Amino acid sequence: MTMLEIRKVSVRFGGLTAVDDVSLAVPEGTIMGIIGPNGAGKTTLFNVVAGILRPRTGSVLLGGEDITRLPAHRRARRGLARTFQRLEVFxxxxxxxxxxxxxxxxxxxxxxxxxxxxxxxxxxxxxxxxxxxxxxxxxxxxxxxxxxxxxxxxxxPRLLLLDEASSGLTELETIQVGERLQRLAGQGLTVVLVEHDMPFVLSTCGRVAMLDHGVLVTEGTPDEVRNNPVVQEAYLGRNREAAA
Incomplete structure (x- = not known):
């Protein structure tokens, strides 16, 4: 079963295209990592899925139900939860x-x-x-x-959106969170996370997607994404390191 499906979603802010015709499908019980440089459109796409932003075009489905026009609180009742890059605690x-x-x-x-x-x-x-x-x-x-x-x-939740889940964690805490997420995914929870911590993403996620300038560059297993030359140049910095 596909828990989350993003179909041809685009978001514009004035003359800026923040997300450009992005489509992704996340099966139930999968941990999907979304990576990319600053300004790639990761959080904007997250906000579309969460119901904070309305896409200019495209749709979002949760468990096969079109939730594109539902407000955030009604998405929560259908099994969607998220965290924020900035802590939201009492x-x-x-x-x-x-x-x-x-x-x-x-x-x-x-x-x-x-x-x-x-x-x-x-x-x-x-x-x-x-x-x-x-x-x-x-x-x-x-x-x-x-x-x-x-x-x-x-x-x-059925679907958990995590924005920089490893931010502020020690190395041990990061490993423990990754293990807990994998255990929860094994019980059927679907997780989509936006992260800058590449070791965390590559060791935790079953699938990884990369955005750059709002465009979906690639999507695949951690090894496939790690070895993609476009990813290495635009995000992982292999070419920059070689030139240093």
Whole structure:
């Protein structure tokens, strides 16, 4: 089953084409990484999928349903959750309270949700048990990033969009997040992430797509993308390194 399908999506800001006729299909249970230089259109495409931006042309399907015209909150009810590059957490609440708030949000449309159980389960799953009662503002950025991931997972999504998920994490935390995402994907969760951390992308994702100037340059396995000469020149910097 294809969980996310992006069909010929284009976005323009005045005379600037930020996303140019991009099509992607992400099967259920897949981790898809989207890479590219700054200004490539990655976050713009993310915002189209999340419902923050309306594309000029094209459509977005979630589990086969056209959600192009649905607002963000209705997409959430259909199983879409996302994180942001800039942390979106409640700093004056504890870790557990942050997760409870998110779980309570899902309870608005799913009365079977047990927020306390969800919060405790996610604290254990993400290794946050020791800081569960700590105020988020007092924690390192990397730990706050894990709290934000937990808030998204508390919505029990079918599709999870992660914007710079490894930002602020230590090397060990990054490895652990990658392993957790792979475990969740093995349970059926579909993940699409925008990342600059190439080792994280290549070791975590089953598929990788590269954008440059709003255009989909290539899409394939990590090895296929890593070895693509266009990717090496435009993003991975092999040619620049050779010239140095």
């Amino acid at each position: 700093g004056t609440l504890s870790v557990r309270e942050n997760l409870l708030v998110a779980a309570e949000s899902r309870r608005r449309w799913d009365r079977s949700t047990q927020p306390a159980f969800v919060a405790d389960e996610l604290c254990a799953e993400l290794g946050l048990g020791e800081v569960a009662e700590s105020l988020v503002d007092t924690l390192p950025t990397g730990t706050q990033r894990l709290v934000e991931l937990g808030r998204a997972l508390a919505l029990r």
